[in-house]
Amino acid sequence: MSAPTSSPTGLALVLLLVGSLVAMAASIGALVAGEQRLLLVASVGFFVQVLGWRRHSGRSGGAR
Numbered sequence: 001m002s003a004p005t006s007s008p009t010g011l012a013l014v015l016l017l018v019g020s021l022v023a024m025a026a027s028i029g030a031l032v033a034g035e036q037r038l039l040l041v042a043s044v045g046f047f048v049q050v051l052g053w054r055r056h057s058g059r060s061g062g063a064r
Contacts, residue, residue: 008056015052019045 008016023045030038 012056019048
């Protein structure tokens with residue numbers, strides 16, 4: 001039997017949720033409004049998600 005996978009908690013979860021919401025909202029806004037500057041905001045959201053996954057990985061014993 002394999003060990004259960006842990007879910008992100010605390011700051012890692014906040015970073016993942018905020019990053020996801022910012023990335024999705026900015027991506028949709030860029031498509032609808034045609035504003036390429038919103039793609040920069042979306043990339044910041046994706047970067048925040050990466051920070052959240054790295055924090056979760058480091059706390060759960062994964063390699064950085």
